[in-house]
Amino acid sequence: MFKDKKIAFYVTGGIAVYKSIQLMRDLIKLGAEVKVAMTPAAAEFVAPLTFQVLSKNAVHMDTFSEELPQYVQHIHLADWADLNIVAPATANTVAKLAHGFADNFVTSALLATTSPLFVVPAMNEHMYEHPATQENLQILQNRGAYIMEPETGFLAEGYSGKGRFPESAAIIEALESFLIDLDEQLPLKGKSILITAGGTKERIDPVRYISNDSSGKMGHALAEAACRQGAEVTLITASSLPVHKKIRTISIDSAAALYKEVDQRFDQTDALIMAAAVSDYAPAHQADHKMKKQDQLTIELKKNRDILKAMGKKKAHQILIGFAAETEHIEQYALKKLKEKNLDMIVANDVGQSDRGFNTDQNEVTIYFRAEEPATILLTDKTKVAEKIVQLLIQQME
Ligand SMILES: Cc1cc2nc3c(=O)[nH]c(=O)nc-3n(C[C@H](O)[C@H](O)[C@H](O)COP(=O)(O)O)c2cc1C
Numbered sequence: 001m002f003k004d005k006k007i008a009f010y011v012t013g014g015i016a017v018y019k020s021i022q023l024m025r026d027l028i029k030l031g032a033e034v035k036v037a038m039t040p041a042a043a044e045f046v047a048p049l050t051f052q053v054l055s056k057n058a059v060h061m062d063t064f065s066e067e068l069p070q071y072v073q074h075i076h077l078a079d080w081a082d083l084n085i086v087a088p089a090t091a092n093t094v095a096k097l098a099h100g101f102a103d104n105f106v107t108s109a110l111l112a113t114t115s116p117l118f119v120v121p122a123m124n125e126h127m128y129e130h131p132a133t134q135e136n137l138q139i140l141q142n143r144g145a146y147i148m149e150p151e152t153g154f155l156a157e158g159y160s161g162k163g164r165f166p167e168s169a170a171i172i173e174a175l176e177s178f179l180i181d182l183d184e185q186l187p188l189k190g191k192s193i194l195i196t197a198g199g200t201k202e203r204i205d206p207v208r209y210i211s212n213d214s215s216g217k218m219g220h221a222l223a224e225a226a227c228r229q230g231a232e233v234t235l236i237t238a239s240s241l242p243v244h245k246k247i248r249t250i251s252i253d254s255a256a257a258l259y260k261e262v263d264q265r266f267d268q269t270d271a272l273i274m275a276a277a278v279s280d281y282a283p284a285h286q287a288d289h290k291m292k293k294q295d296q297l298t299i300e301l302k303k304n305r306d307i308l309k310a311m312g313k314k315k316a317h318q319i320l321i322g323f324a325a326e327t328e329h330i331e332q333y334a335l336k337k338l339k340e341k342n343l344d345m346i347v348a349n350d351v352g353q354s355d356r357g358f359n360t361d362q363n364e365v366t367i368y369f370r371a372e373e374p375a376t377i378l379l380t381d382k383t384k385v386a387e388k389i390v391q392l393l394i395q396q397m398e
Contacts, residue, residue: 001030001176001179001180001228002027002030002031002032003030003031003032004031004032004033005031005032005033005082005083006032006033006035006080006081006082006083007027007032007033007034007035007081007082007083007084007085008035008037008077008078008080008081008083008084008085008109008113008115009024009027009034009035009036009037009051009055009085009087010036010037010038010084010085010086010087010089010093010106010109010110011036011037011038011039011042011046011051011086011087011088011106012038012039012041012042012086012088012089012090012092012093012106013039013040013041013042013043013044013045013090013092014042014045014088014089014090014122014123014165015045015122015156016087016088016122016164016165017042017045017046017088018045018046019088019122019165019168020087020088020120020165021046021050021051021054022168023085023087023120023168023171023172024036024051024054024055025054026168026169026172027085027172028054028055030172033057034055034057035055035057035060035077035080035081036048036051036052036055036057036059036060037059037060037061037074037077037105037106037109038051038059038060038061038105038106039061039090039093039104039105039106040061040104041090041092043061048061060073060074060077060105060109061105062105063104063105063108073105074105074108074109074112075109075112077109078109078110078112078113078114079112079113081113081115082115083115083116083118083175083179084110084113084115084116084117084118085118085119085120085175086106086110086117086118086119086120087118087119087120087122087165087171088120088121088122088123088165089119089120089121089122090121090122090123091121091123091127091128091130091132091133091136093106093107094119094121094133094136094137094140095132095133095136097110097111097119097136097140098135098136098137098139098140099136099139116144116145116146116178116179116182117140117143117144117145117146118145118146118148118174118175118178119137119140119145119146119147119148120148120150120165120166120171121133121137121147121148121150121163122150122163122164122165123150123163124155124156124157124161124163125155125161125162125163126161127163128150128162128163129162146174146175146178148166148171148174149166150162150163150164150165150166151164151165151166151167151170152164173244173245173246174245176228176244176246177244177245177246180227180228180230180246183230186228186229186230187229187230187394187397188226188229188230188231188390188394188397189230189231190230190232191230191231191232191270191271191397192231192232192234192268192269192270193226193231193232193233193234193269193270193271193272193273194233194234194236194262194265194266194269194271194272194273195219195222195223195226195233195234195235195236195272195273195275196219196235196236196237196258196262196272196273196274196275196276196278196307197214197216197218197219197220197222197223197235197236197237197238197239197241197275197276198214198215198216198219198237198238198239198276198277199211199212199213199214199215199216199238199239199276199277199279200238200252200253200254200255200257200258200276200277200278200279201238201253201254201279202254202255202279202281202282202283202304203253203254203282203283203286204283204286204287204291204299205286205287205288205289205290205291206287206288206289206290207290208290208291209253210279210281210282210283211279212277212279213277214238214239214276214277214325215239215241216237216238216239216240216241216276217239217241217360217361217382218275218323218363218382218385218386219235219237219239219273219275219276220235220237220239220241220243221382221383221385221386222273222275222386222389222390223235223243223244223247224244224247224383224386225383225386225387225389225390226273226390226393227244227246227247229390229394232248233246233247233248234247234248234249234250234265234269235247235248235249235250236250236252236258236261236262236276237249237250237251237252237276238251238252238253238258238276254279254282255278255279255282255304255305255307256282256304256305258276258278258307259304259305259307259310262274262307262311263307263310263311266311266314266318267314267316269318270317270318270319270397271318271319271320271321271393271397272311272318272319272320272321273321273389273393274307274308274311274320274321274322274323275323275347277323277325278304278307279304280303280304281301281302281303281304282301282302282304283299283300283301283302284300284301284302285300306341308320308322308337308341308343309340309341309342312341312342312343313342315342319344319345319393319396319397320341320342320343320344320345321343321344321345321346321347321389321393322337322338322341322343322345322346322347323346323347323348323349324337324346324347324348324349325349326348326349326350327350330348330349330350330366331348331366331368333348334346334348334366334368335368338368338369338370343370344369344370344396345367345368345369345389345392345393345396346367346368347365347366347367347389348365348366348367348368349363349364349365349366350364361381361382362379362380362381362382363377363379363380363382363385364376364377364378364379364380364385365377365385365389367389367392369396375388375392377389
């Protein structure tokens with residue numbers, strides 16, 4: 001998402017300047033090209049040299065230095081940028097931006113830019129909550145800027161309050177959401193995609209259950225990949241892995257709960273990807289209290305409803321993608337499932353090998369279709385496998 005993105009990174013004079021270094025580095029690690037401009041007040045906190053060395057670009061601070069005669073530097077930066085980030089944004093600079101001031105390099109460049117603006121205010125709680133600051137932030141938001149909400153916590157003043165500069169990961173997540181919302185050209189814009197993940201748990205009693213080795217990593221990676229392509233993603237998951245804020249998440253445990261959640265959303269969905277490892281069986285009776293130890297225990301199992309098969313029967317306009325986790329006769333079983341369950345694609349993987357499939361970070365899969373030739377994705381990170389599966393889904397949807 002940030003690969004080759006040209007980011008103009010504006011640093012203003014708050015105590016959180018040192019934290020913005022981490023944000024800038026993370027953006028560079030994600031592939032962005034970053035050019036920094038600072039206010040003189042920002043340079044009181046951290047020397048421009050730090051930003052210059054880490055961004056590998058000269059830092060702009062003086063509007064009138066104009067070392068390169070072929071450019072007016074603040075206009076050149078404003079025109080160059082695909083995205084503008086002000087981090088941290090002081091109350092003072094927020095006020096200037098809201099009212100169109102152009103009295104230093106930062107405010108002049110930001111008045112001249114036409115690309116999106118992302119603002120990370122950070123300041124004392126009372127400064128942040130002052131009606132002037134709130135009104136100024138509102139003005140910027142009304143003009144299309146994204147205003148990141150500061151965190152509540154321990155402030156530099158020595159007391160707790162709202163105004164802290166958020167963690168870099170949280171800012172990057174918000175930035176991604178902002179960019180996805182802005183880009184109307186993303187291939188899955190306007191599409192609603194339902195994804196299931198994780199191994200379901202079938203309760204024996206309040207503290208024991210039957211489950212499987214699925215971690216949910218593949219389903220969660222698919223949800224993120226579809227989200228990055230602009231889809232409205234709903235993830236129904238039995239896993240507790242973290243999820244991007246832009247993804248609607250529904251936590252479930254049992255196969256019955258999963259069935260209910262999928263079934264009630266299926267009609268409004270454009271595609272369903274069933275990456276969850278759903279238990280085929282559940283205890284016929286669930287004990288209300290913890291079962292006491294016995295010499296021998298027999299648990300009667302009943303078959304769970306087959307969610308994919310049921311959705312295959314209901315299918316109208318939806319693209320239906322299943323997973324076949326097998327340890328033998330993988331192709332044969334996958335093709336059988338594709339046909340019997342009325343799927344459009346089936347992702348087959350060998351869960352009998354320790355370096356791929358369940359509970360690992362990598363996978364190797366072969367995808368079978370109804371008419372086209374199968375496609376194999378060789379052993380790689382699940383995030384990459386997910387991106388390729390989503391590309392194949394996009395082709396199916398075209
Ligand atoms: C120690 C210290 C810490 C400050 N921290 C902040 C801050 O976190 N947020 C803020 O809005 N202003 C803060 N200020 C006030 C700004 O530095 C001041 O308003 C300055 O004029 C901002 O200039 P700029 O917006 O051009 O960078 C701080 C000032 C000092 C002396």
